[in-house]
Amino acid sequence: MTDLLTTLRDRGMLHDATPGLSDRLAKGPITGYVGFDPTADSLHVGNLVPVMGLVWLQRLGGRPIALIGGGTGLVGDPSGKRNERPMLSLETVDANARAIQSQLARFLDFDGPRGARLLNNADWLQRLSLLEFLRDAGKHFTISYMLQKDSVKSRLDAGISFTEFAYMLVQAYDFWHLNRTEACELQMGGSDQWGNITAGIELIGRKEGDQVHGAVMPLLTTASGAKFGKSEGGNVWLDPAKTSPFKFYQFWLNTDDQDVERLLLTFTTLSLDDIGATMAEQRADPGRRAAQRVLARDVTGRVHGEDTALRVIGASEVLFGGRALAETDVETLAVVADEVKTVTVPRTTLAEGLSVVDLLVDTGLAASKAEARRGIQGQGFAVNGAKVASADRSITPADLLGDRFVALQKGKRHYAFVRVA
Numbered sequence: 012m013t014d015l016l017t018t019l020r021d022r023g024m025l026h027d028a029t030p031g032l033s034d035r036l037a038k039g040p041i042t043g044y045v046g047f048d049p050t051a052d053s054l055h056v057g058n059l060v061p062v063m064g065l066v067w068l069q070r071l072g073g074r075p076i077a078l079i080g081g082g083t084g085l086v087g088d089p090s091g092k093r094n095e096r097p098m099l100s101l102e103t104v105d106a107n108a109r110a111i112q113s114q115l116a117r118f119l120d121f122d123g124p125r126g127a128r129l130l131n132n133a134d135w136l137q138r139l140s141l142l143e144f145l146r147d148a149g150k151h152f153t154i155s156y157m158l159q160k161d162s163v164k165s166r167l168d169a170g171i172s173f174t175e176f177a178y179m180l181v182q183a184y185d186f187w188h189l190n191r192t193e194a195c196e197l198q199m200g201g202s203d204q205w206g207n208i209t210a211g212i213e214l215i216g217r218k219e220g221d222q223v224h225g226a227v228m229p230l231l232t233t234a235s236g237a238k239f240g241k242s243e244g245g246n247v248w249l250d251p252a253k254t255s256p257f258k259f260y261q262f263w264l265n266t267d268d269q270d271v272e273r274l275l276l277t278f279t280t281l282s283l284d285d286i287g288a289t290m291a292e293q294r295a296d297p298g299r300r301a302a303q304r305v306l307a308r309d310v311t312g313r314v315h316g317e318d319t320a321l322r323v324i325g326a327s328e329v330l331f332g333g334r335a336l337a338e339t340d341v342e343t344l345a346v347v348a349d350e351v352k353t354v355t356v357p358r359t360t361l362a363e364g365l366s367v368v369d370l371l372v373d374t375g376l377a378a379s380k381a382e383a384r385r386g387i388q389g390q391g392f393a394v395n396g397a398k399v400a401s402a403d404r405s406i407t408p409a410d411l412l413g414d415r416f417v418a419l420q421k422g423k424r425h426y427a428f429v430r431v432a
Contacts, residue, residue: 015071019226021283022276024064026202028226029212035196035224040125043068043197043226044076044189046132046182047115049084049107050099053250054114056262057240059278059310060228062118064199066280069119069127076128076195077115078185081108082136086178108133114249117314128193132185139184148184151217152210160206179210186211190223202227231277234269249314256315257350260323263307264300268293271302279309322346330426336396341413348416348428352376355430364405365429367394367419374427376419386421393420 016033019025035041045061047054054062065075084104099107112129119127157163160179163171186208189195198208208225215223231239240247247262248254254262266274271293275286293302312320325343328334330350339347352374356365368383371392377383384402386392392399395410395418406429410417417429 015068015073016226018067018071019064019228023273024060024067024228024277026227026229027205029209029224031222032197032224032226035222040072040074041068041197042074042076042193042195043199044078044186044193044195045199046078046080046083046185047111048080049104049111051246051248052107052110053248053253054111055240055246055248056310057231057238057246060231061200062115063278064226064228065127066118068197068199069125070280072125073197074125074127075119076130076189076193077112077119078189079108079111079129079131079133081105081131081133083132083178083181083185084108086174086181105133110250114314130189130193132188135188136181136184144180144184147218148180148187148214151214152180152183156213157210160210162203162206179207180214182207183211183214186223187214187218190215190219190221196221196223197226198223199226199228201230203230231273234267251315255349256311256319257323257326257346259314260307260311260320260327263310264303264327266303266306268297268302271306275302275306279306281305281309326350331424333423336412336418339412341415344413344416344418344428347418347426348430351426351428353428353430355432358408358431361406361408361411361431364407367392367399367404367406368402370406370417370419370429371421371427374419374429376421376425376427391421394418396420 015036016025016028043065045065047058065077069075081104084099084107085101108131112131115129121127121129157176157179158167162179163176186195186198198211200208205225205227208227212223212225215221233239247259251259263274272286272290275281275289279286281289289302289305293300308320308324311323322343323346325334325339326346329336329339329343329347336344354370354373368377368380368387371377371383371386372380376392377386383392387399387402387404390398394404394406395412406417411431412418415431419427419429
């Protein structure tokens, strides 16, 4: 366990830790937890920093606990927020918690004596009476102590409700409960959680007289200073219904050269030597984007599975790398079809043939039939990778790829698909 802090520090994943944590880790395995706020029905890539903290905790001999905030989600964490969070219904929080649980299971091993634990603080917080909470947690904190926390100070001018003001006490109660029931001695999280984590340490020290610990990881920003994890469409989600695996892969593939080494260190378990070799390859030929490809393949495979990762890589090669359509399997073609404009036609309509000119207009590759004909005359359109030689060209069953698709192309980069139902 002594390697945990060294590993996190060497990978740029350690922002701060409590004094004495290194000495405690030297004594043997430790149980640690990270809390996840169920304000949405999916984690996004920004949540993966503390997830990877749990991954390293487990890989180095510790026992991780992933705590879903089904109870604290009803209160709302003010940390890093300028305004009051909207209050969510109990039903919404429960549904979000269930969705997040399944995503966390992709990162942690839940089997064996050191298997991870997946818990929901609603299981104990919803049974807790107000008087019991005030007696067991509230009496151990002064108002002046709470006002010193950054999560509170930053909101005093704008206003903070008593609900959010008391959030740190609820999170502190979680740490105390896990310490008592799971022998948990470590809480990890983003650097904005330092105040909440130290409140839990304070509570356990006052109630039990025990020393426990905290470690926080930096909040990632890109080289441009933007918050990490955003795209043009907003958050990049782990849920494939919110962010398709193809777009997820492209997000990592499009990483700026200035950021890619740091993201390899943070979001993969590749060794420092392997990352160093990848970066050497990157510097030798930046245009190949070797480091981005390793990063995108690794994270997409972990989140969506290796089979899906291979399909989206293949789809990327079709759209951007010149991969031959005839050599592409139907599952990969289906991924491409989901990412470009696709029109669906009944199979029966292919018997007599469908006009390529009409399909170019229907798919938006041409604004009009006249434009389609001019483009064909200039050899600007292709069907399944082959130039369309005549405006009289029709699509027939013989053109189907994998018996399901026809690929229309304008130039080298603009695709549309015809799907046969």
